[in-house]
Amino acid sequence: MTMQLSSSAFATGTGMPERYTKTGADDQPELIITGVPEGTRELAIICHDPDAPSPSGFTHWTLYGIPPDTQQIPENGEDRFRPGPNDYDDVGWGGPQPPPGHGPHHYYFWLYALDQPVRGTPDRDSFLRDYAEHIIEQSRIVGLYEV
Numbered sequence: 001m002t003m004q005l006s007s008s009a010f011a012t013g014t015g016m017p018e019r020y021t022k023t024g025a026d027d028q029p030e031l032i033i034t035g036v037p038e039g040t041r042e043l044a045i046i047c048h049d050p051d052a053p054s055p056s057g058f059t060h061w062t063l064y065g066i067p068p069d070t071q072q073i074p075e076n077g078e079d080r081f082r083p084g085p086n087d088y089d090d091v092g093w094g095g096p097q098p099p100p101g102h103g104p105h106h107y108y109f110w111l112y113a114l115d116q117p118v119r120g121t122p123d124r125d126s127f128l129r130d131y132a133e134h135i136i137e138q139s140r141i142v143g144l145y146e147v
Contacts, residue, residue: 012141021145031045046127048110
């Protein structure tokens with residue numbers, strides 16, 4: 001396992017700057033990808049908050065159509081790829097917006113290396129169900145945010 005995901009916006013386990021949240025500018029953070037394994041046909045990214053007060057958490061981002069030689073998802077650069085649905089009933093990045101006083105939420109940015117391309121733009125649950133057996137490797141970073 002050598003694939004790594006990092007960000008110039010925050011280090012894993014640290015606070016996400018407000019500009020990447022709904023309270024701020026709602027900018028999509030830059031992500032840096034290294035060590036993609038041989039045999040990868042496509043990369044996918046999902047940002048999910050398991051601390052959200054709902055049974056299945058809250059999905060902030062799904063991103064597909066990322067070529068395996070991609071080394072960076074530029075800040076606000078998701079349109080170079082194939083943004084999918086989030087739980088705001090929108091498409092593309094939707095930054096953190098936890099309930100006030102709910103404590104720190106953990107925002108998991110998952111990077112998936114797949115042995116086949118993703119068809120369309122599935123929601124998080126559909127992606128995990130339909131592509132679980134096609135994940136070669138995965139990596140993650142976790143940002144924190146609270147209001």
